[in-house]
Amino acid sequence: MDIRMAGVTKIFHPDIVALEDVYLNVKRGEFVYFVGHTGSGKTTLLRMLNRELSPSSGQIIVGKYNLRxxxxxxxxxxxxxxxxxxxxxxxxxxxxxxENVAFVLEAIGMPGRQVAERVKAILTRLDLWKRRFLYPEQMSGGEQQRLAIARAVVNMPSLLIADEPTGNLDMETAESIMDILFSINASGTTVLMATHNQYVVDAFRARVVRLSRGRIVSDEPRGEVELYGDL
Amino acid sequence: MATFKYIIRDTMRLLTRHFGVVLLTLVTVVAVFLAVGMSILLSVNVASLASQIESDLTVEAYLKDQEARSAVLEKLKNMPEIKEVRYISPEEALKRLDAKIGQGEQIISLLGDNPLPPSVIATVDRAENLSPIAREIEAFPEVEDVIYAGEVAERLASLAYFLNRFAMAVFFVALLTSLVIMMNTIRIALYSRREEIAVMLLVGATPSYVSLPFLLQGVILGGVGALIALFLLLRAYRWLIDVLSRVLPFFTMLDSPDISLWLFCLLVGGGVALGWLCSWTAVYKYVRRALKPR
Structure with a gap:
């Protein structure tokens, strides 16, 4: 899905400016990192794209939907x-x-047999099929992260939003998560990812949009950037 | 089909997860519908008794002594509103009592003599003449006391009116109580699953999909509670009819399958509607708020 943000501002009550006058275009099938300090507006931007948050002003158009x-x-x-x-x-x-993965499909009314097939396919792809009967608390951080990704992509979305998916993970696990995200992106899904992880941005090259105090301060097509370099 | 299975499975989960709260709600609903059913049964029985008595157009005048018989009969026969007059001797009165409660001989052995006075029973032509004629007979010097159905019927009618109002009050208090309790039960269920609901809405579940298990929970609580109350009520009513037919044989309570059917429709229908209303009120607001972007 193409994404177009024009003059987007988000002000939280009473006067906390989380995003200010953001213009951004993302083409279908792109992989984009959103980087910046804590409080720079990354999560706010991603939450607006899932319409958990509504912009105070400006337009957000995702595919055929005008979110405002x-x-x-x-x-x-x-x-x-x-x-x-x-x-x-x-x-x-x-x-x-x-069940954590299946309920997403059940919630949209998919028939039981199809749910079972899809769940098996995605858990196998993310190497979780043997762990399918474990509850989240019985799984490691990396497994939980993979399970969260499985749940996000099991419905074959056109847009994948990942907020710090490698946060608190060791390097090896972070790499495996990034491999998964890039393979999902390779199948045509637009991926937007917020991260603090310099290693990930360096090792897995993609467009990097840097935010600071709610504004986009740089937009590198194939980012060789230091996440907090000039801020 | 998958949605239907999910809703059934999830409803069962809701009903079993907070079993204590669910049980407490169920007990409350049963108590509420028992109170409603009892007040309805009491009210309809009193109303029916009043109308039975009202249809009795006789005046019974108790005489001071047997010598007054011919004078009173003569006066009554000359009154155009009176269709029929019959004299009841103390012996016949005792026989009638014995036929009703079967303890006539015991009364005589206890008191040593027949205590019942002689009386005349006069049948009037129309209901509206009952009270004036009764008052006229009461004024006869030979008459000790007068009993006529109209007076009792009037009292019963006013009692029925009061009981109707009482039943309505019970109904509204009960309705309010069960509304508050059921809504709180649904709210607890909603609260305990708030994260799940939020995630479901975030991944594209529709509000109706999220709400249906909660609505069904309310319907089941209301319906089952009312059914249990109906069962207990009908058992107790049957028992009361049996007891009263032995102890007070002249007092007939309403006893027909129509009553059970009527109560079933009223209580179970009310329970289901109430359950749906409570759940809908609690869930609709919650889900809409959860879905709305901030």
């Missing part, structure tokens, strides 16, 4: 085209790994 004008009734159908890997995973503790 979208009616509440359309929102579930838009979100089915967007996969999200949350910073805190948001895995459901009372469901096992397979």
């Amino acid at each position: 004008k979208m009616r509440l009734g359309q929102l579930p159908f838009y979100r089915r085209q967007v996969g999200v890997v949350f910073q805190d995973f948001k895995l459901l503790p009372h469901l096992n790994a397979a």
Whole structure:
């Protein structure tokens, strides 16, 4: 899905400016890193693209959807085209790994047999099939992260949003997560990823958009950037 | 089909996850519908008794002594509103009592003599003549006391009116109580699953998909609670009919399958509607708020 943000500003009550006058275009199938200090506006920007947050002003157009004008009734159908890997995973503790992935498909009314096939395919792809009966608390950080990715992509979204997917992971696990994200991107999914991880940005080259105090301060097509270099 | 299976599975999970709270709610719903059902049954029985008595157009005048018989009968026969007059001797009165409660001989052995006075039973032509004629007979010097259905019916009618109002009050208090308790139960269920609901909405579940298990939970709690109350109520009512038919044989309570059917529709229908309303009120607001971008 193509993404177009024009003059987007987000002000939290009473007067905290989280994003200010952001212009951004992302083409379908691109991989984009969002980097910047904590509080620079990365997460706010990503949450607006999933329409958890609404802009105070400006336009956000994702594919055929104008997020500012979208009616509440359309929102579930838009979100089915967007996969999200949350910073805190948001895995459901009372469901096992397979159920955590399956419920996304059940929630959109997919038939049971198709759900089982899709769950098996994605868990196998992310090397979690043997761990499918484990509950999130029984899994390592890397496994939980992979499970969160599995849940985000099981519905084959056109857009994948990942907020710090390698945060708190060791280098080896972070690499495996990045391999997965790039393979998903290779299949045509637009991937937007917020990160603090300099190693990841250096090792897995892609477009880098740097934010500072709610503004885009640089946009490198194939980023050889230092994340906090000039800030 | 998958959605249907999910909703059933999830509803069962909701009902079992906070079993203590669910059980407490169920007990409350049962108590509420028992109170409603009891007040309804009491009210309809009193109303039916009042109308039974009202249809009885006789005045019974108790005489001071047997010598007054011919004078009173003569006066009554001359009144155009009276269709029929019958004299009841103390012996016949005892037989009638014995036929009703079967303890006539015991009364005589206890008191040593027949305590029942002679009386005349006069049947009037129309209901509106009942009270004036009864008052006229009461004024006869030979008459000790007068009993007529109209007076009792009037009292019962006013009692029925009061009971109707009482039943309505019970109904509204019960409705309010169960509304508050059921809404809180649903809210607890919602609260305990807030993260799950948030994630479901974030991955594209529709509000109705998220809400249906909660709505079904409310319907099941309301419906099952009302069914249990109905079962207990009908058992207790049957028992009461049996007891009263032995102890107070002249008092007939309403007893027909229509009552059970009527109560079923009223209580179970009310329970289901109430459950749906409570859940919908609690869930709709919550889910819409959770879905709305900030």
